[in-house]
Amino acid sequence: MTFYSRLQARWQATDSLVCVGLDPQPELFPAQFSTEAQPILAFNKAIIDATHDLVCAFKPQIAHYAAVGAEDQLQATMDYIRAEYPDIPIILDSKRGDIGSTATMYALEAFERYQADAVTINPYMGWDTIEPFARYTDKGVIVLCRTSNGSASELQNLALASGKTLFARVAQQAAQVWNTHKNLALVVGATAPAELAEVRALIGDMPILVPGLGAQGGDTEAVMKAGLDSQGAGLIINSSRGVLYASKGTDFAEAARAETLKLRDLANRYRS
Numbered sequence: 496m497t498f499y500s501r502l503q504a505r506w507q508a509t510d511s512l513v514c515v516g517l518d519p520q521p522e523l524f525p526a527q528f529s530t531e532a533q534p535i536l537a538f539n540k541a542i543i544d545a546t547h548d549l550v551c552a553f554k555p556q557i558a559h560y561a562a563v564g565a566e567d568q569l570q571a572t573m574d575y576i577r578a579e580y581p582d583i584p585i586i587l588d589s590k591r592g593d594i595g596s597t598a599t600m601y602a603l604e605a606f607e608r609y610q611a612d613a614v615t616i617n618p619y620m621g622w623d624t625i626e627p628f629a630r631y632t633d634k635g636v637i638v639l640c641r642t643s644n645g646s647a648s649e650l651q652n653l654a655l656a657s658g659k660t661l662f663a664r665v666a667q668q669a670a671q672v673w674n675t676h677k678n679l680a681l682v683v684g685a686t687a688p689a690e691l692a693e694v695r696a697l698i699g700d701m702p703i704l705v706p707g708l709g710a711q712g713g714d715t716e717a718v719m720k721a722g723l724d725s726q727g728a729g730l731i732i733n734s735s736r737g738v739l740y741a742s743k744g745t746d747f748a749e750a751a752r753a754e755t756l757k758l759r760d761l762a763n764r765y766r767s
């Protein structure tokens with residue numbers, strides 16, 4: 496099954512567009528994890544068990560593991576999801592982008608080493624840096640288009656000579672030129688609903704990963720009104736810290752579940 500068909504099956508089975516981001520920060524973990532041999536893995540397992548039936552995907556962010564030499568716990572987290580909840584697609588958020596020979600190694604990292612279902616990539620360097628990922632036709636390649644961060648507009652909203660903004664050009668290029676294997680998706684931040692609407696109008700029903708809800712303050716209603724596809728789906732709406740650290744007490748897993756449920760239900764209010 497391809498990433499896209501797995502994602503569609505999951506949207507339907509769970510009636511949820513919510514993705515929980517697995518961005519561990521051990522200093523924010525409840526005290527009970529301080530004695531664990533593998534605290535990141537133990538924390539992730541608790542979050543995954545508490546939210547699995549409410550999500551369309553999980554998205555581990557690689558820097559949160561690599562920075563502290565915990566790649567083994569990233570691998571073990573992904574193995575755990577595959578073993579316990581095999582229907583849930585895993586998006587490895589690594590935002591890679593480099594010349595073809597190096598991109599080939601990054602694609603190996605994502606798809607062979609970690610066996611991710613999809614990966615985030617940075618398109619700044621152009622098609623020959625994307626192609627090594629896209630050639631894995633059963634995998635998803637999620638291209639940064641209009642990001643959620645405060646400085647995103649500095650470059651992404653610049654007008655080109657054609658009058659089109661750079662992010663709109665990325666959206667158009669991705670949908671009309673790069674998507675030869677029909678396995679591309681885009682990233683548009685929840686903090687930019689006007690841009691999200693513009694991107695949706697340009698790309699038809701391609702999936703869009705929308706981070707920036709929760710900790711970054713994105714507006715769920717605005718996202719849903721701007722981003723749904725023609726089927727009332729098409730979005731992977733992500734929250735990481737807002738779910739993971741909803742409580743720092745022993746009730747952290749229940750609190751994570753409650754936050755995920757709240758986001759799912761709020762989002763579903765705006766689906767037809």
Ligand SMILES: O=C(O)c1cc(=O)[nH]c(=O)n1[C@@H]1O[C@H](COP(=O)(O)O)[C@@H](O)[C@H]1O
Pocket residue numbers: 516518556588590615641642643644682683684706707708709710711733734735736737
């Ligand atoms: O590609 C991403 O996932 C991403 C793109 C973007 O524009 N903004 C963004 O926040 N992200 C990621 O989404 C997650 C958001 O985390 P929270 O702000 O804690 O919900 C982090 O893992 C970010 O690296």
